[in-house]
Amino acid sequence: MNNHLHVISFDNPYPPNYGGVIDVFYKLKALQQAAVKVTLHVFEYGRNRNPILEEICDTVHYYPRRTFVNPFSGTLPYIVSTRNDVQLLQNLLADEAPILFEGLHACFFLNHPDLANRKKLVRMHNVEHDYYRKLEDVEGNFFKKYFFSKEADRLEKFESVLTHATVIFAISPNDKKTLEARYQRVELLPAFHANTQLTTRCGQGNFAFYHGNLSVGENDEAAKFLVTQVFNRLQYPLIIAGNNPSSTLKKLVEGHTHISLLQNVSTEKITELTQQAHINVLPTFQNTGIKLKLINVLFQGRWVLANNTMVENTGLENLCVVANTAEDMRLEITRLINQPITENDLAERSQLLNKMFGNQQNIRILINNL
Numbered sequence: 001m002n003n004h005l006h007v008i009s010f011d012n013p014y015p016p017n018y019g020g021v022i023d024v025f026y027k028l029k030a031l032q033q034a035a036v037k038v039t040l041h042v043f044e045y046g047r048n049r050n051p052i053l054e055e056i057c058d059t060v061h062y063y064p065r066r067t068f069v070n071p072f073s074g075t076l077p078y079i080v081s082t083r084n085d086v087q088l089l090q091n092l093l094a095d096e097a098p099i100l101f102e103g104l105h106a107c108f109f110l111n112h113p114d115l116a117n118r119k120k121l122v123r124m125h126n127v128e129h130d131y132y133r134k135l136e137d138v139e140g141n142f143f144k145k146y147f148f149s150k151e152a153d154r155l156e157k158f159e160s161v162l163t164h165a166t167v168i169f170a171i172s173p174n175d176k177k178t179l180e181a182r183y184q185r186v187e188l189l190p191a192f193h194a195n196t197q198l199t200t201r202c203g204q205g206n207f208a209f210y211h212g213n214l215s216v217g218e219n220d221e222a223a224k225f226l227v228t229q230v231f232n233r234l235q236y237p238l239i240i241a242g243n244n245p246s247s248t249l250k251k252l253v254e255g256h257t258h259i260s261l262l263q264n265v266s267t268e269k270i271t272e273l274t275q276q277a278h279i280n281v282l283p284t285f286q287n288t289g290i291k292l293k294l295i296n297v298l299f300q301g302r303w304v305l306a307n308n309t310m311v312e313n314t315g316l317e318n319l320c321v322v323a324n325t326a327e328d329m330r331l332e333i334t335r336l337i338n339q340p341i342t343e344n345d346l347a348e349r350s351q352l353l354n355k356m357f358g359n360q361q362n363i364r365i366l367i368n369n370l
Helices: 020-033 052-056 086-092 128-138 142-164 172-182 217-233 246-254 267-276 292-300 324-338 345-357 359-367
Strands: 004-009 039-043 059-064 099-102 122-123 167-170 186-188 208-211 238-242 259-265 277-281 303-306
Touching: 004 020, 004 086, 004 324, 020 052, 039 052, 039 086, 052 186, 059 086, 059 122, 099 267, 128 142, 128 217, 167 172, 172 186, 208 217, 208 303, 217 238, 217 246, 217 324, 238 267, 246 259, 267 292, 277 292, 277 324, 292 303, 303 324
Parallel strands: 004 039, 004 099, 039 059, 099 122, 122 167, 167 186, 208 238, 208 277, 238 259, 277 303
Antiparallel strands: none
16 A cells, blocks of 8 residues: 555635535545545636645645636547646656546546556546536537537547546446446445534424535526426425526526525535425436535435435435425425434434445545555
């Protein structure tokens, strides 16, 4: 085992307030607790630096993301070509330590000849071209839709760079199955997160809750589905929270007095609402990766209502109430409204979550490959 590791992060992982960076940040914390020395390389664009990264890592290097590049030109994916800095390569060559590339985004130098003899690990947060095709499907803006289509094509071609990886870490069983059909040495490395134990409150709340980054088409679509097809025929309160909601979603919510929309709320407030809610509703229409908010609400919330696309092949199906149609969701919500959650309900949840998503045990999967 090597006790030194380079980590190339596609974004500043602090604050850990959205899916990908949550996984990166808490992975770094787990490496620190396991006494692994980390040299962190961060591509930054718009998120302020914080000294906490220097406290967790041995060394931190920052590089500007080249966002001035025309997103429609070139054969490389935009998310890869904008994360290209010669100083990064020089810093990687300063020693012989293994390198962890966080996401396909960070893989510009994965096949560089100067790194041919290095141990190179790639964390896949999604099967990226599938993810971008699904973003294209739900996008209404013509230019964004065209970008997602073009980027998906480029990502599908670029993905073969993974043949240069020593190990590929898939974030979900579905992604593992997809990736190991094309590449050798694919291992499951579950998502890292903030939770160390269940903080679910027994009893019951008096509202349902949905949250997500609402500027992402997938989350906007899910929120609009809840407003127009589920809660439009219920009088049970629904709170939706997230960054940058679309004007369409805002208008839809305005038509319902029992539905409220909270914009740009803090991570702390999201946690508070997750714990206070009686039902956390989690529909999704994309089956890529694993949704970290599913893990969070199971650690923090009471009843979790999700569809198959959210939970299938996660191993968490039995911990959720599963409904796939708007009608079935309404029936389940009506059933759960007056049903408090008890310690007995949470016993299986606690055992399974700690077994599958314990950061300290899962970091051994990564360390054993150094």
